[in-house]
Amino acid sequence: MSAESGKISLAAAGRSQFTFRIARIVGMPHFGDAGKALSVSKGDMSIDAKNEAAAERSRSVELVIARGEQSWTIKPAEFDDFPFEDDDRITIIPRELGDELPVTWGDRHVEIVPGRAIRVPSVYKIAEINGFRMPAHLISLTGEGPARFEELAKALIDNYQKYSPFDPDMTIVDLGCGMARLAFQLFNFLNARGRYIGIDVVRDSMAWCQKNITPQHPNFTFHHFDAFNELYNPYGCYRTKDFRMPAADRSVDRIFLSSVFTHLLEDEVMHYLREFRRVLKPDGLAHASFFLYPEQPINLPPHLSFLTFENHYGNGVYGCGEWKRGAVAYTDEAMRRMIGNAGLRLVRPYLKGWWSGVHGDAAEFGQDAAILARDPNAPRTKRWSIGLPQFRENPLARLLSGLRS
Numbered sequence: 199m200s201a202e203s204g205k206i207s208l209a210a211a212g213r214s215q216f217t218f219r220i221a222r223i224v225g226m227p228h229f230g231d232a233g234k235a236l237s238v239s240k241g242d243m244s245i246d247a248k249n250e251a252a253a254e255r256s257r258s259v260e261l262v263i264a265r266g267e268q269s270w271t272i273k274p275a276e277f278d279d280f281p282f283e284d285d286d287r288i289t290i291i292p293r294e295l296g297d298e299l300p301v302t303w304g305d306r307h308v309e310i311v312p313g314r315a316i317r318v319p320s321v322y323k324i325a326e327i328n329g330f331r332m333p334a335h336l337i338s339l340t341g342e343g344p345a346r347f348e349e350l351a352k353a354l355i356d357n358y359q360k361y362s363p364f365d366p367d368m369t370i371v372d373l374g375c376g377m378a379r380l381a382f383q384l385f386n387f388l389n390a391r392g393r394y395i396g397i398d399v400v401r402d403s404m405a406w407c408q409k410n411i412t413p414q415h416p417n418f419t420f421h422h423f424d425a426f427n428e429l430y431n432p433y434g435c436y437r438t439k440d441f442r443m444p445a446a447d448r449s450v451d452r453i454f455l456s457s458v459f460t461h462l463l464e465d466e467v468m469h470y471l472r473e474f475r476r477v478l479k480p481d482g483l484a485h486a487s488f489f490l491y492p493e494q495p496i497n498l499p500p501h502l503s504f505l506t507f508e509n510h511y512g513n514g515v516y517g518c519g520e521w522k523r524g525a526v527a528y529t530d531e532a533m534r535r536m537i538g539n540a541g542l543r544l545v546r547p548y549l550k551g552w553w554s555g556v557h558g559d560a561a562e563f564g565q566d567a568a569i570l571a572r573d574p575n576a577p578r579t580k581r582w583s584i585g586l587p588q589f590r591e592n593p594l595a596r597l598l599s600g601l602r603s
């Protein structure tokens with residue numbers, strides 16, 4: 199692993215002054231599964247305009263796909279439409295450029311144009327799930343591989359139904375939906391009035407879901423927002439704070455987010471909580487898992503022994519390992535401060551997770567969780583504004599962000 203990792207270049211010329219992106223990350227470790235993935239994290243990238251050239255180089259590579267004796271050379275822009283088969287091997291050429299591209303979870307990131315990058319695995323594996331042929335490398339990003347995709351989704355949905363019950367005609371937002379694990383459980387549940395809105399920063403996952411799920415299930419829509427996250431979207435052009443959720447004010451019944459606040463920093467969580475306040479109906483609920491920073495000694499199971507949260511980011515926010523967003527924990531005080539400042543309230547005590555090993559049989563799920571609603575007594579705050587034209591009203595920004603509706 200190289201200490202030279204990660205620079206964000208402020209793309210001044212010809213683009214919005216708010217646009218920034220990573221120009222180069224060298225030697226990131228292989229992220230094989232959730233446990234390993236979270237075992238490393240790195241601090242925020244430094245801003246370095248000089249590295250623009252390295253990003254330019256990523257746009258000049260080609261991909262060689264080998265299947266037995268056959269091989270094809272394609273442009274990265276053709277990647278989405280290539281008819282991959284299980285076990286296709288992919289090489290990025292020229293190799294020396296390919297070797298310089300950022301790697302997370304073992305996939306190389308190749309930028310096609312600013313705001314559009316692809317993840318390229320060295321071997322393309324296909325998982326057959328529920329009649330869908332799914333790219334296994336994208337499933338693995340959600341925390342577990344294909345083998346547990348359905349099992350974990352069922353457990354998740356049972357947990358949501360138990361603590362934040364929902365009906366077939368509700369509008370449900372799945373924030374940080376990954377490969378739509380939850381959506382698969384809702385195909386036969388939501389009726390024609392029900393809606394599922396999936397949102398993620400991984401472009402490839404959203405592109406796959408838009409292409410494969412929405413045509414069969416038109417009330418399931420997917421939205422990519424190109425926010426920077428050094429693990430999930432290292433070429434991201436925007437900050438999470440620049441995102442306006444694709445939902446009208448007071449239109450959403452449930453917001454589910456599983457293992458998303460665990461990868462976000464305080465200003466990002468705060469921003470989303472304010473958005474929850476905006477989009478939730480008066481009786482709507484947001485069910486968000488997170489790591490509650492343990493004030494007492496904990497008893498981590500061996501496969502989670504890296505969750506030590508020894509890095510203090512300030513204000514009751516803690517991380518561990520090298521990558522800043524690898525795993526983030528919040529103290530009770532920090533959570534309550536953010537929830538209150540957003541005009542939300544906890545509708546019940548946190549659900550306790552088993553990750554820390556301290557709650558024994560009282561644990562409800564792997565991570566801790568907060569169930570939130572709009573606080574009718576919250577003081578009226580100034581209407582949310584980011585000083586930028588808001589994305590849904592700004593066609594140019596929408597184009598750059600890849601946000602489709």
Ligand SMILES: C[S@@+](CC[C@H](N)C(=O)[O-])C[C@H]1O[C@@H](n2cnc3c(N)ncnc32)[C@H](O)[C@@H]1O
Nearest residue numbers: 340341374375376379399400427430438456457
């Ligand atoms: C551990 S995965 C969980 C995925 C999904 N919720 C599930 O349970 O299958 C974390 C997800 O958060 C997404 N994510 C990271 N940063 C985000 C951001 N700023 N806004 C929305 N989603 C984000 C990642 O791309 C990834 O899909």
